[in-house]
Amino acid sequence: MSVLTERIFRPGQDGYDDERLGINRAAESLPDHVLAATTEHDVAAAVRLAAERGRPVGVLASGHGPSAPADGAVLINTGRMTGVRVDPRRRTAWIEAGARWSRVLDHATPHGLAPLNGSNPGVGAVGYLVGGGAGLLGRRYGFAADHVRRLRMVTADGCVRDVTPERDPDLFWAVRGGKDNFGVVTAVEIDLFPVPRLYGGGLYFPAEAVPRVLRAYAEWTRRMPEEMASSVLLAANPDLPGVPEPLRGRFAAHVRIAYSGAPEDGAELVRPLRDLGPRLLDTVRDMPYAEVGTIHHEPTDMPFVAYDRNVLLRRLDEDGADTLVSLAGPQAGAPFIAELRHFEGAYGRVPEPPNCVGGRDAAFSLFVGTDAAPESRRRRDELFGRLRPWSTGGAVLNFMGVEDTALDRCAPPTSRPTSTGSGGSRRSTIREICSASTSTSRRSPDRASRDAPLRSAAGGALLSWSAWE
Numbered sequence: 001m002s003v004l005t006e007r008i009f010r011p012g013q014d015g016y017d018d019e020r021l022g023i024n025r026a027a028e029s030l031p032d033h034v035l036a037a038t039t040e041h042d043v044a045a046a047v048r049l050a051a052e053r054g055r056p057v058g059v060l061a062s063g064h065g066p067s068a069p070a071d072g073a074v075l076i077n078t079g080r081m082t083g084v085r086v087d088p089r090r091r092t093a094w095i096e097a098g099a100r101w102s103r104v105l106d107h108a109t110p111h112g113l114a115p116l117n118g119s120n121p122g123v124g125a126v127g128y129l130v131g132g133g134a135g136l137l138g139r140r141y142g143f144a145a146d147h148v149r150r151l152r153m154v155t156a157d158g159c160v161r162d163v164t165p166e167r168d169p170d171l172f173w174a175v176r177g178g179k180d181n182f183g184v185v186t187a188v189e190i191d192l193f194p195v196p197r198l199y200g201g202g203l204y205f206p207a208e209a210v211p212r213v214l215r216a217y218a219e220w221t222r223r224m225p226e227e228m229a230s231s232v233l234l235a236a237n238p239d240l241p242g243v244p245e246p247l248r249g250r251f252a253a254h255v256r257i258a259y260s261g262a263p264e265d266g267a268e269l270v271r272p273l274r275d276l277g278p279r280l281l282d283t284v285r286d287m288p289y290a291e292v293g294t295i296h297h298e299p300t301d302m303p304f305v306a307y308d309r310n311v312l313l314r315r316l317d318e319d320g321a322d323t324l325v326s327l328a329g330p331q332a333g334a335p336f337i338a339e340l341r342h343f344e345g346a347y348g349r350v351p352e353p354p355n356c357v358g359g360r361d362a363a364f365s366l367f368v369g370t371d372a373a374p375e376s377r378r379r380r381d382e383l384f385g386r387l388r389p390w391s392t393g394g395a396v397l398n399f400m401g402v403e404d405t406a407l408d409r410c411a412p413p414t415s416r417p418t419s420t421g422s423g424g425s426r427r428s429t430i431r432e433i434c435s436a437s438t439s440t441s442r443r444s445p446d447r448a449s450r451d452a453p454l455r456s457a458a459g460g461a462l463l464s465w466s467a468w469e
Helices: 002-007 016-020 040-053 101-111 125-130 169-178 207-223 263-274 318-328 374-386 430-434
Strands: 033-036 057-060 074-077 084-087 092-096 148-154 160-163 184-191 197-206 228-236 251-259 285-288 307-313 336-342 364-370
Touching: 016 033, 016 074, 033 040, 040 057, 040 074, 040 148, 040 160, 040 184, 084 101, 092 101, 092 125, 101 125, 125 169, 125 184, 148 169, 160 169, 197 207, 197 263, 207 228, 207 251, 207 263, 207 318, 207 336, 228 318, 251 263, 307 374, 318 336, 318 374, 336 374, 364 374
Parallel strands: 033 074, 057 074
Antiparallel strands: 084 092, 092 184, 148 160, 148 184, 197 251, 197 285, 228 251, 228 336, 307 364, 336 364
16 A cells, blocks of 8 residues: 555545545545545555455545445545546447546537436536436436446455456446445446437526426426426525526526427427416527536536435326425425426336346436425425325435435336356356445445445445345
């Protein structure tokens, strides 16, 4: 470890806080060591260091989706591992652990190619991919994890592995959608798609139109082709100079549109929504895919504290829409934002080879983010309780927050791994790989599992293999 000494930070050292903190400060880790990794070999060395000292392992990339504090752990910060390579002929991208989607877009879009990125290009790509990944092309092409071709990762034994469906079919199944409990992913190879442009943007409706808009939106989604991705954000906009003047200090229903077909077809499909009435702002237009981040227009690098939760909905009828408006609409005075995102389409199809992604039976996801106040979180959870009749009972791993510590919050996978390898080589099973570890799993805050080798300080929810045996 001597060659890494200058990139290992201990409490009290200059740089320690910079290396341990992510964007979302809802879970601030106090690790014993932070290693600022630049290569997969650094990651492997950190895992071995943790084993030598009897410490758990945490992982931090951008820190948008914290799941559990890594107190007392060896925390691996992958933020310097930002390499991206695009092969336009094969339509693939190779992405290192710390790269954000904005960097992937910079490399892919000049070739007329698009990754299955999320709505916010400032989010780390790898954490999003292993959590499933539900983005603006998902209804057309499926979850981002469905299009992972290969992974490089360090498992709990400190070994660097090249994970493919031929070499490690069980591990390849589990990591694509099982998030980060099986090892530290150092790089992935993904598919890219020939989507150079979108017809997209936002329709911002005033408070008085919210009940009508949400009912109409739920009905409108039933007629949409798979090329149409959409969502609705219910939120009170702050009265601040950075907010567009028509929205400043006003509650709005922000309908997000991302249509990957011909723009004239997109305009016709969106017309029923525009016909609902006047908008405060209408930014829907033909745009290059490089501008995909302007559709949701989410904050990127400003640190924040958010207590997020989400639920998957199997349907949303008028009664469900009215229930959502009553608790999250303009008259509710809700201390949170609520986003309804349309799923279905290609999300419902199991890829080949299959993976661990669950929730393929959902019609919508509902994401709610609030602050740390107990009353705010109580009201958020009240909303989820009232929507239980429409819920599948599952949740999207990418959108789970620091309070989601129970495995029954996860949507179970819709497929199982195959058990056959090829070429006669020895296949490493999940249980063999995980047997070296005793770190904390996501099942509950105070239970340990030998089947859960690693935990994330800021990369999303965790799973253990034993959950679906």
